[in-house]
Amino acid sequence: MSSTEKTAQIQALETQLTQLSSAPHTPEQDAEIRKLQVRVRELQQEILGATNGGGEMTPMDRVRLARHPERPYALDFIHLLFTDFHELHGDRRFADDPAIVCGFARFEGEPIFIVGQQKANYKQRKMEDRKYRNFGMPKPEGYRKAIRLMQMAAKFRRPIVSFIDTPGAYPGIEAEERGQGEAIARNIIEMMRLASPTIGIIIGEGGSGGALAVGACDRILMLENTIYSVISPEGCASILWRDASQADKAAAAMKITPEPLKEAGIVDEIVPEPGEGAHTDHAAAAELLKPYLAKQLEALRGLPPEKLMEQRYARYCRLGAFVVED
Structure with missing residues (x-):
């Protein structure tokens, strides 16, 4: 074949x-x-x-690696890179969303706050574990939990690290009934106002507003075999060509892999992966990520809140391109 x-x-x-x-x-x-x-x-x-x-490798090959079921998830990186992790729960309105994990920890001895989108349980990747985490698709209560705790961390000037890995926000009826769109928009607004340094790390799929809701950060890092896009290649192909089998063509046209995104200024650094991909060695993947994270934290730590917010706002105003016709 x-x-x-x-x-x-x-x-x-x-x-x-x-x-x-x-x-x-x-x-x-x-x-x-x-x-x-x-x-x-x-x-x-x-x-x-x-x-x-x-x-x-083609862009679609990278898509498949980003979705590989054995890739390290947020909790894998959390346990490999940080110490004293203490998870916090709940949005104080409706429920706790297992698709997003949040908590305080230490990185190289320094206090830090972590947000992570989680596709399965830690070291457990059976179907029931993936269902429990809703396949990494957060609901409104997940995003509200994340921003509640990010704001708490910002009060104490704790740097915030966000591990991004979702095909997108959960599109179910109950999520829409509870205000999915509003929750995503509110998170983006409030992340612009955080007084702490924020670093987003794309470790798998960075899908649409579901990713941006915890990824409107001062710096964005991407692992080598990850994607960041407004829609999946299959979804794009279904819209443009009415044929999801054209996903390879869509992936190439969308520029969703790290290199073109860095060239466009959307991503700051590309983190190499071990062997044939991060799924082959979780510990080595974390070790490769560690110096990149340390470098960005060091660069942002000394900036006053006003400067952080000013630079963050300017960063997102620069993104994108448009043509004005006469």
Whole structure:
């Protein structure tokens, strides 16, 4: 089977997985989901193995690596990079959202605050663990929890580190009923006003407003095999060409990988990954990230709140490009 045929099969399997995952599950359906996930992983490894031996990776290859089920998630990095992590819960309005973890910790002995989007339980990646974390898709209470605690951290001038890894905010009816759009918009507004340094690190998928709601930061880092986009390649292809199988073409056109994003000034630094990707060695991935995080914290720590907010506002005003026609 050629790489193109394998890619088409992966896309078909991922569509089937999405349909199965969005509906209530029976034990038989859970078993089918696990079987499909195993097959997707096998095909991904076959394609990546061929790519690594035969030339440059395509943007869609990077998308698949960003989604790799064995990539380190936020809690993996938290336990590998920080000490004394103490998780806090709840938005004080509705509930606690397991798709977002927040807490205080120490980085190289210095106090810090952490926000992380989490796709599965720590060291547990079975289907029930992914369902518990809602596959990393936060609900409004998750974003409200995050901003409540970021504001608490800012009162004490604690630097804030945000681990971004979501396909997007949860689009379910109950999330819309509880104000998903307002929660995302409110987070972006309030993050602009935080008096503490903020650093966003894209460790997997940085999907749309779901990512930006915890990623409107002073600095943005991206791991080497991650993506940051307003929509998924499959979603873009469905809109532009009415055909999700054109995702490879969309991924190339969207410029969602680290290099073009850095060139555009959206991302500040690209963090290398070990081996064939961060999924091959979590500890090594964390070790590679550590000096980049330390460097950015050192650069931002000495700035007064007024200067931080001024630079942050200017940063986001510079993003994007437009043409004025006569």
